[in-house]
Amino acid sequence: MLDIKDLVGGYGTVQILNGASLKVARGQIVALLGGNGTGKSTLLKATSGLIRPWSGSITFDGERIDGLRPDKIVKRGLVQVTQGKEAFPGMTVEENLRLGAYTVGDRAKTASALERVYGYFPILKEKRKQLSGTLSGGQLQMVCIGRGLMSSPKMIMLDEPSAALAPQVVMDIFRTIHRITRDGMTVLMVEQNVRMALLLAQYGYVIKDGVIHIEGPAEKLMYDDNVRLSYLGGTVANREAQL
Amino acid sequence: MDYVIDLIIIGLSVGMVYALVALGISLIFSGLDIVHFAHGEIYMLGAFIGLMLFQKLALPYVPTLLLAIVLTGLLGVLIERLFYRRLTRSGGGYTVAGMGMIIAGFGMSIVLQNVAYLVWGAKPLPFPVPFGMPVEIGNLALPMSYVWIVVAAIVLMFGLHLLLRKTMLGLAMRAVAYNKDIAYLSGVNVPLMISLTFGIGCALGAAAGVLIGPINYVQVQMGIGVLIKAFAAAVVGGFGSLPGAILGGLLVGVVESLGAGFISGTYKDVYAFILLIFVLMVKPSGILGVEAKVKA
Secondary structure, three states: EEEEEEEEEEEEEEEEEEEEEEEEEOOOEEEEEOOOOOOOOHHHHHOOOOOOOEEEEEEOOOOOOOOHHOOOHHHHHEEOOOOOOOOOOOOOOHHHHHHHHHOOOOOOHHHHHHHHHHHHHHHHHHOOOOOOHHHHHHHHHHHHHHHOOOOHHHHHHHHOOOOOOHHHHHHHHHHHHHHHOOOEEEEEEEOOOHHHHHHOOEEEEEEEEEEEEEEEEEEHHHHHHHHHHHHHHHHHHHHHHHO | HHHHHHHHHHHHHHHHHHHHHHHHHHHHHHHOOOOOOOHHHHHHHHHHHHHHHOOOOOOOOHHHHHHHHHHHHHHHHHHHHHHHHHOOOOOHHHHHHHHHHHHHHHHHHHHHHHHHHHHHOOOOOOOOOOOOOOEEEOOEEEHHHHHHHHHHHHHOOOHHHHHHHOOOOHHHHHHHOOOOOHHHHHHHHHHHHHHHHHHHHHHHHHHHHHHHHHOHHHHHHHHHHHHHHHHHHHHHHHOHHHHHHHHHHHHHHHHHHHHHHHHHHHHHHHHHHHHHHHHHHHHHOOOOOOOOOOOO
């Protein structure tokens, strides 16, 4: 469904992606793993159109999408949910969600998408009239994922859905992502929480210095010595380094 | 006491003009992150366009006002597309282009003044609108031109409120104002929303120009004083806040009117800035201002 080939790109003159390639098949959950500054988020941004790739190709659903504007890519059914739980604090929960259906332009479809999102996240229905600035971190993440689902995309890319959330909340979010994929959604997920991501995903890629370093089925990566050494232990080391 | 009330009524109606210009400046600032220094000239062009429609096409006042608003809005879109946006080509968008945008605004202001000078000349032109008899409020005879300002400004502000709060388009414009990346990823056509925001900001400025025309003469230099006062109004109310721009505009109008009535009319232009300095000392973010929005 998504086929990224030899992607090169970065910010300004700083090259971050050095020819990364990856594939996501329809209905799959694919995890993209890697340490800080290895190009995970850059890869997602280049795919969603927020930054223009320098070379390489991105094919989605059989058509080239590299170089298209982000809103055009959303229209084709590929949506990115960014890192950092960025909702619009001055808008209500429902306004935030409705904004995600901007490309839909059909009241009935928007209403049914809204009901579906409320089905995944019942707490949001309760809080739909509240300003999103008053929500907790977990609820904000739900708003962001929900907003991504509002245009009924074919595929969604999640950038660290578990970042800076309490373990219990992380479990909830991952459980919902699982439900969403069971309902037929294709997911590409960037995660620091490697263990959780590999439990959920069928296939995984490990990115290092802007290229795919290791790839394979999730259960295989879980027991791969390189991955275990660098990332499963590494995340703890990174956390300590950050502290 | 009656004298005070009279001054306040006049101040409020002139304040509506400042409020409209300040609203345009604030709208553009919140949407594009630039302070538009050519906004006074947009106001001036709006007045001239209105005058031409009124005199050359002999349109009635209301169609004149509406058409001038639309035409100047379109002119704004054109200016944004042809000139300002080029400055953002090197990447980063309006937020990053900051200083260059300010200089470009000043440049645009000089260019537009000179274009207006070439087309309409330096002589102040009258904008005579037969509004009819003044309205009696107590013992104040308020000319109809002032009543028109108040009515038209309130209608426009209410319309803007409805657009921003009740429509999908308004929701998208607010999203673009807050975070362009997230707006993009929600499927919003961000460049179009930026043009639209700029155009509406210019349209509000044009409305102010057409409304003040019948009171003052229409002339090439008319934008300069209004820009500074509207800027003061926007800062007093809280820069980037739309209710703040309205409140600031009205306050500037009233303070100016009271100062002219009680102290001296000669220093009419000073009072707005005394108010500005006072507000900056007491509450630097402006009356309704919030802390500077954090940019990623």
